[in-house]
Amino acid sequence: MTRRKAPDLRVRIGSLELANPVMPASGCFGPELGAIVDLNRLGAMVTKTVFAGPRSGNPAHRLDESYGGMLNSVGIPSDGAAGFVRQLLPHYREWRPPTIVSLGGLSEEEFFVAAEQLAGVDGIAAFEVNVSCPNLEAGGHELGAVPAAVERVIRGVVDRVQVPVIAKLTPNVTSIADIARAAEAGGASAVTAINAVLGLAVDARTRQAKIGTTTGGLTGPAIKPIALRCVWQAARAVQIPVIGVGGIATVDDVIEFLLAGATAVQLGTATFTHPDTMVRIIDGLAARLAADGVASVSELTGALKVGPARHDLGGVLDASAPETGSPVPHG
Amino acid sequence: MGARPLPNVRLVKLPPAGPLAPHVAPPLLVEAPVVGNVPVARDYLRLTLEAPGIAASAAPGQFVMLTIAREGELAPVLPRPMAIYGIDRAAGTIDVVYRIVGAGTRRMAGWLPGERMTTVGPLGRGFTIPRNARSILVFGRGIGSCSITTLVREATGLGVEVTVVLSARDRDALIGAETCCEAGASVIEVVDSDGSSDPVRLARLLGHAGHTHDAYYVCGSHRMLELAARLAHHPVRGSTATHAEVQVSLEAHMACGLGYCHGCAAGRPGLPAETPLVCRDGPVFRWARTERQDAALADALAVGSDVAAGAASAPETAP
Numbered sequence: 001m002t003r004r005k006a007p008d009l010r011v012r013i014g015s016l017e018l019a020n021p022v023m024p025a026s027g028c029f030g031p032e033l034g035a036i037v038d039l040n041r042l043g044a045m046v047t048k049t050v051f052a053g054p055r056s057g058n059p060a061h062r063l064d065e066s067y068g069g070m071l072n073s074v075g076i077p078s079d080g081a082a083g084f085v086r087q088l089l090p091h092y093r094e095w096r097p098p099t100i101v102s103l104g105g106l107s108e109e110e111f112f113v114a115a116e117q118l119a120g121v122d123g124i125a126a127f128e129v130n131v132s133c134p135n136l137e138a139g140g141h142e143l144g145a146v147p148a149a150v151e152r153v154i155r156g157v158v159d160r161v162q163v164p165v166i167a168k169l170t171p172n173v174t175s176i177a178d179i180a181r182a183a184e185a186g187g188a189s190a191v192t193a194i195n196a197v198l199g200l201a202v203d204a205r206t207r208q209a210k211i212g213t214t215t216g217g218l219t220g221p222a223i224k225p226i227a228l229r230c231v232w233q234a235a236r237a238v239q240i241p242v243i244g245v246g247g248i249a250t251v252d253d254v255i256e257f258l259l260a261g262a263t264a265v266q267l268g269t270a271t272f273t274h275p276d277t278m279v280r281i282i283d284g285l286a287a288r289l290a291a292d293g294v295a296s297v298s299e300l301t302g303a304l305k306v307g308p309a310r311h312d313l314g315g316v317l318d319a320s321a322p323e324t325g326s327p328v329p330h331g
Numbered sequence: 332m333g334a335r336p337l338p339n340v341r342l343v344k345l346p347p348a349g350p351l352a353p354h355v356a357p358p359l360l361v362e363a364p365v366v367g368n369v370p371v372a373r374d375y376l377r378l379t380l381e382a383p384g385i386a387a388s389a390a391p392g393q394f395v396m397l398t399i400a401r402e403g404e405l406a407p408v409l410p411r412p413m414a415i416y417g418i419d420r421a422a423g424t425i426d427v428v429y430r431i432v433g434a435g436t437r438r439m440a441g442w443l444p445g446e447r448m449t450t451v452g453p454l455g456r457g458f459t460i461p462r463n464a465r466s467i468l469v470f471g472r473g474i475g476s477c478s479i480t481t482l483v484r485e486a487t488g489l490g491v492e493v494t495v496v497l498s499a500r501d502r503d504a505l506i507g508a509e510t511c512c513e514a515g516a517s518v519i520e521v522v523d524s525d526g527s528s529d530p531v532r533l534a535r536l537l538g539h540a541g542h543t544h545d546a547y548y549v550c551g552s553h554r555m556l557e558l559a560a561r562l563a564h565h566p567v568r569g570s571t572a573t574h575a576e577v578q579v580s581l582e583a584h585m586a587c588g589l590g591y592c593h594g595c596a597a598g599r600p601g602l603p604a605e606t607p608l609v610c611r612d613g614p615v616f617r618w619a620r621t622e623r624q625d626a627a628l629a630d631a632l633a634v635g636s637d638v639a640a641g642a643a644s645a646p647e648t649a650p
Contacts (some may be wrong), residue, residue, distance in 0.1 A: 022555075030591025030613075031551075035489045036360035036451060056540040056602030063584040063594040067407045070586070074593045077605035129407070249405045273400050273408045274449050276362050 008296040009282070009291035011043070013241050013266050014128050014164030014189025016098060018043035018264060022254070022282050025268030026128060027166070028101035028219075031091035033275065034186025039095040040253045041279045043264060045295030047084070047092065049104035049130045052114040054080035059212035064201045069220025069247070070269060071201050076104055077134060081117035089123055098125030100166065104133065104156065108143070111153050115160040129154060129188075132170030133196035134217040144170045147182035160240040164189035166243065169234065171196045172221075177237035186201055186240040192243040192266065193230045197223050206299075220269040221247040228260045232248050234287050235302060251284040252281060259298035261319065338462070340617035342579065344607055351576070353456040353615065356388035358589065362402075362447040363591055366424055373503040374431045376440055377416065385452045389415050389486070390483035392457025392580055392615045395427065396588035398405030398449035399435040412585045412610070414478035414550075417454065417510070425452075427518050428477040428506060454588045458482040461576050464545035466492035469516075470559060472528075474552015476507040476645050478580045478614075480514075482548055487515040494544070496521060496537075498528045505592055506600060532556045537562060546576035560618055577618035583609035 004206040011021035030048065031039070034084055034158075045046060058075030079087055084101075092099040101124050105111035109127065118124060130145035130310045143149045150167065151330020158165045167183035169176055171194040175305040196217020201210035209215075235242045244262030248254060249270035257265050289297060346352050363380040371377045385395065395409040417426035429436050441572075442448060455586075460467065467486055469579075471479040476497050486493045493516035499505045501524040511518050521527040547559035553629035554581050563575040590611030598606050607613065 028586075030589070030594065032591045035358050035589060041504050044378060048593075054604050056598030057593055057596055060597035062586050062596070063409070063586055063592075065407055067410070068406045072410050072586075072594065075598065077596065077598060079604075125449050221405045260437040269408050269586075270405070272410065272592065273398060273405065275451060275587075307607070 006293070007065045007286055007294055008298075009043075010236050010296075011124065011164065011298060012263060013243065016044075016164050016189075018098070018283070019261075020262035020282050020285070021258070022273060022285070023097075023100070023243075023264065023266050024276050024278065025266040027076070028073075028268030028271055031088070031094070033271070034091075034095065037276050040097065041282055042097045043282075044098045044100050044125070044126060045092055045095060045220055046100045047088070047102050049076045049078065049102040049133065050081055050084045050114060050118070050265060051076065051104045052080040052081050052110050052117060054078060054083055059230075060217075061210060061212050063170065064210040066218065066220075067222060069218055070219050070272075071211055071216035072196070072325050073134075073211045073216035077215070078104065083115050086119070086122055089121070093123045099123055100126045100143075102128045102130050102168070104106065104130045105153075108153050108156065109254075112156045112160060112178070112247070115157045117284065119161045121215060124163060126189070127157060127161055128166040128168050128192055129157050129194070130168050132168050132172075134170065134172060134180045134196050134198045134215070135277075141213070144179065145173045151182040152188040154183050154188045158187035166190045166192055167326075168192040168195055169230070170195045171226055171230050171246075175233075177233045178244075180234040180237045184240050184305060188240060190241040190243055190291060191234055191238065192245060193234045194223075194227045197226055197246075219247070221249055224246045224253065224256075228256060231257055231262050232260040232304065248281075249273070249286050251281055253298060254281055254285055258297065259302070259304040261302045261304070263298070263301050284295035342581075342607075343619045345459060345578070345615060345617055346610045350457045350462045351617075353392075353459050354390035355456060356390075356453060358451055358454050359384045360449070360451050360526055360547045361385065363447060363450040364464065365442050365446045367444060368442050372506050372515045375428055375506055376431070376478065377384050377502075378427045378429065378442065379424050380427070380437065380448065380450060381423060382425050382450055385415075386418050386423050386425050387426060388418050389418050389453035389481075389483045390457045392478060392489060393453040393455050393481075394478075394588070395425070395454060396453030396585070397427065397439070400449075402447070402449075407438070409586055410451070410588070411435050411439075412454075412582075412612075412614075414475045414580070416480050416507075418481060428474075429631075438475070441560065445613055446521060447635075450564070451588055451642040456612065458485075458548055458578055458580070458615050460486055460491065461546050462516045464491050466494070466542070466544045467546045468544040468559070468562065469493060469495045469551065469582050471495065471497050471507060471552070472555055473504060474506070475549075475582075476578070478511045479548060480507050483513045483516050491650060493517070494542075496533070496555070497532050497556065498522070513630065520541045528563040530554045530573065534558055535563065546578070548580075550576050550580040556618070562577075563618075572609075578615050579618060580614045581609050581616060582614070585610050614635035 025188035224247030241263035244257035245266035
């Protein structure tokens with residue numbers, strides 16, 4: 001057997017080069033995970049969304065498990081930009097992978113205030129603008145559904161910072177392609193698709209909505225087909241890289257998202273299930289690419305085959321054959 | 332149940348340093364082999380996991396996150412927070428007692444010896460015993476009884492006189508009595524079915540014993556927390572404090588157990604900051620009062636909120 005070179009897992013997101021395409025999804029990660037997982041293995045780290053000022057999260061319950069996934073409505077508690085830089089960012093700096101700071105706001109102006117507070121801060125490699133949280137009292141989600149607003153917010157953040165800006169998109173829109181194009185027009189270096197799918201959980205016995213804010217965001221394997229579809233649509237709409245997220249839990253899932261058009265991927269819920277999933281996937285991806293003779297992970301991006309699949313009976317079954325006749329000749 | 336604040340009773344974090352600071356060791360992620368998984372009461376099973384690292388550093392009142400999905404399975408997606416029921420450092424095992432209440436715990440009941448289950452722990456800040464304590468009173472109700480057994484063993488080991496009140500809906504659902512008796516505690520069992528768990532009756536019973544305690548501990552019942560707070564309202568021996576220590580272990584839905592998901596807190600839009608996390612700042616909190624709350628105490632603590640004075644264990648609903 002010939003020895004193959006180890007596959008190249010490096011990917012580029014704008015001017016940012018990542019050692020591999022696997023990173024956590026915002027909200028499902030913190031340096032606290034470093035207590036049990038080697039975070040130096042990750043392609044990047046993504047923070048919980050940081051707002052300009054401190055804010056509390058939502059009332060209980062914030063979580064509810066559902067079939068193949070979970071609903072959450074945490075509501076993005078934040079120490080505010082200053083508090084983040086003082087208390088949390090130093091813990092990110094203890095690890096080597098670049099830190100992507102998720103940026104939040106309830107209004108366009110609030111995004112800009114947060115961007116100004118964090119611009120130029122050492123240890124921030126990129127921003128991911130969260131114009132898609134389904135669980136905010138106002139703003140985030142509605143704003144992310146309007147292409148013109150997304151373009152304004154992205155441009156405003158791009159104008160205020162010196163590092164790549166990524167737009168995180170909501171799936172709860174009619175055309176995610178339109179939103180992706182707006183983000184690209186605003187100067188985004190990449191788009192992340194998707195944020196949680198808006199959902200509702202009901203307790204049939206108590207007749208009570210299970211989540212404190214009534215609706216919440218559905219995540220986990222249950223939303224993977226929706227996320228794949230969104231990634232595929234977004235990737236066809238823009239020239240910038242797409243970061244795929246939504247229900248990824250295995251190496252196969254990662255490959256599926258790459259084929260659909262993703263350049264990199266994020267994992268969220270799967271880290272709750274098995275805390276070391278991201279590291280296992282990085283190891284498994286390298287082994288899989290080596291076994292398949294793929295030299296570089298970027299070869300897979302957008303390599304999805306579409307249209308009628310060829311199968312063994314191709315050309316044998318004849319739709320034009322008369323129904324009365326036998327379509328397959330008897331020997 | 333979610334962790335909402337009690338009116339008149341404020342729950343605060345245990346101090347980070349000093350005699351009442353909890354012991355906190357770095358958590359471990361292990362694939363722990365199942366040693367045993369046997370019924371101990373109606374709908375209750377005791378799971379024994381081989382986890383020497385966790386057994387070596389776990390402290391009373393701490394918990395573990397148990398992943399329900401087996402290796403290679405993607406769902407159920409959420410691990411379950413489970414109180415550590417027993418620690419056997421010599422054998423390198425920990426015990427968890429759980430009640431079959433939903434899809435996750437139903438799956439757990441099918442775990443077989445030799446299977447390896449993803450386990451993270453020890454987690455959280457557990458119970459602490461005041462240094463001068465000579466006697467303590469411990470309340471456990473239902474599944475909440477599973478959070479107090481490690482405390483009972485620790486206290487009796489220190490020579491502290493321990494009285495345990497175990498409460499449940501009926502006799503079949505009582506849990507932990509044998510464990511507490513073996514540890515050397517006096518155990519009082521009360522149930523709803525004969526009225527003995529009624530707080531007024533219980534208060535009379537405990538009051539007639541003519542005995543005050545240096546600390547009170549509660550898990551699994553809001554009404555017992557009120558009762559503990561009332562009983563604790565007396566001068567403390569050898570101290571200038573006017574009330575005894577009261578600690579309560581809370582339950583909440585959790586996803587990470589480490590403090591980054593914030594699923595276990597309860598806030599309100601408009602609050603200037605996030606409220607404490609049950610996983611990282613608790614699950615054990617101290618009961619604290621202000622002067623105004625003292626006045627309210629005179630009204631026999633007529634509290635009508637719905638704080639989750641429960642165990643950090645299996646807060647799941649049947650889907």
